[in-house]
Amino acid sequence: MMDLDSAFNHLQHVDRQHRVWADYYSMRGRYQLLTGDLNAAEQSFQQGLPIARLYNDTYTTSDILLHLSELYEQRGEFAKTRPLLDELLTIGQTNQVGTYQLKALRTLSRMEYRLKKPEAAYRYLTAYIELSDSLHYNEVTAKLHEMEEKYNLSEAENKLLVLQRENQQKDFALERNRLYIGLLIGIAVPLFICCILVFLLYRNKKKLLVQQQQIHAIDMERIEHLHRNSLLSALLEGQEKERERLARDLHDGLGGILSSIKMDLSRISTAMSADVAQRKGLAIVVNNLDDAVEELRGIAHSMMPSMLTNYGLAEALREYCDKLKRAGCPIFFQAFRYENSMEQPRQLLLYRIVQELVNNCVKHAHPKEILVQLQQTDEAITLTVEDDGVGFDTAEPYAGAGLRNVAMRVGLLHGTLEIRSDIGVGTTFTVECPITATNDTLRKVG
Incomplete structure (x- = not known):
């Protein structure tokens, strides 16, 4: 009251x-x-x-x-x-x-x-x-x-x-x-x-049985996913080891042979001081050998970048972009707060992703400019490849193997791939992944 x-x-x-x-x-x-x-x-x-x-x-x-x-x-x-x-x-x-x-x-x-x-x-x-x-x-x-x-x-x-x-x-x-x-x-x-x-x-017992079946199906799907990732990791591991072997064989074997031939031709050119025409011909052969040796080193480096092993992902990407720029490709690279704290196998996966994306840009987009950005936050790495080329329709399924390989490597990194493209404007690829692996299914690559 x-x-x-x-x-x-x-x-x-x-x-x-x-x-x-x-x-x-x-x-x-x-x-x-x-x-x-x-x-x-x-x-x-x-x-x-x-x-x-x-x-x-x-x-x-x-x-x-x-x-x-x-x-x-x-x-x-x-x-x-x-x-x-x-x-x-x-x-x-x-x-x-x-x-x-x-x-x-x-x-x-x-x-x-x-x-x-x-x-x-x-x-x-x-x-x-x-x-x-x-x-x-x-x-x-x-x-x-x-x-x-x-x-x-x-x-x-x-x-x-x-x-x-x-x-x-x-x-x-x-x-x-x-x-x-x-x-x-x-x-x-x-x-x-x-x-x-x-x-x-x-009814409760029936519900419990259905829930157990759903949980079992989810577990089986997760196990199948982990098994598939394990097979993909093993496949990439084998590919990277084979690339490393071929790069080493090319550099140590064929590279040494070409260098030896160059030295022999230089001595022959010195001994033929009287014949100017033959000396000029030999000089052209020596220059061609220099180009072959340089091309051989580029192939070996592309197959197994020593800069990544010695100095990390940022420097390897910088060297890769500088090399393309010297070859006439309009590409620029930027790195922000990158601390090189990621495991080397994961860095190598990101390096291969950049190679694939840049190769697609040059081959299909015909851009006037390509921008590669690498950025690190507290727990994640963000990689962006952007071009101002012809663009494409993102609603259509991937026609070539390049983007499928990129998506596969992003999955092994437990990351996300975002593609934004406007026809006639350009394309932006954004890859984001954790710095460290979230489980033990990602094996060492290379």
Whole structure:
């Protein structure tokens, strides 16, 4: 009550027709109804009802109508109760307020029963059950048996009152029937509860089995993915080892032979000082050998970059871009905050990705400028290759093996590949991957 008085004082500055007054009068009336002060409760409900109707406040209006009908029912003023319950039913049907419809139907059934109108009581009870069945099937089932028993008992009692003087023996039969019905309900209700529990147990067990199957499928997919990554890693490892061997053989074997031939030709050229024409011819051969040796070194370096092994990814990419720029390719390289903290096999994968992307740019995009950026954050490496070439439609599947190889290497790095391209504008490839491997499936490459 102190809270209601405090709320009343707080609402003094609010307009009396404000909808909050409807809530206040509803709460005050419910409290007074609970304490037995029926006259004061009626006055509170009558003050709040017009305000709730004014604002079309469905729930507050329904709540006041319900408790006001309960008040009149306690007084036995059924003539006042019925219009309130009819209005409550109309509101509930219009606004789909099922709870108040149930309470109104239940009150009407109870009122008709008290007025000795079992048919009307049964009609309202049936409507109540039909509405409640869709919302609370398990709870309503037991109540349905109980209300049907009361209805049957009421019919039996009415007939008994009429035939009591004619046949007193029906009292015993009635008591026996009541005992049988009670016994039946006593057996049926626990049996029904047991059936519900068995059904719930079966459903939960079925759900658990389905979840276990889904988890197993996910695990199998993960194992298959790890196995596929392991095979790809082994394949790349073999490729890189073969490249290293070929680079070493080319550099140490064929490179040494070409250098020896060059020295021999230089000595022959010196010895042939008299024949100028032959010396010029030999000089051309020596220059061609120099070009062959340089080309051989470039091939060996491309197959296994020593700069990456000795100085890290940033310097290897810088040397790679500088070499292409000297060859006439419009390429630029930038590195930001790179600390060379990544394992060398992962650096080599990124190096191969740059080689593949730049090769695609030069071969297909015909750019005026290519930009390669390498950036490191606390836990990730971001690699960007951007060109201003012809672009392509990213919605189409990869036509060549180059981008598929790039995507495969990005997957081995547990990273992401983002491709943005506009036809006639250019293309941007962005690769982002963690600095360290997230599991032990990535084996050493090279």
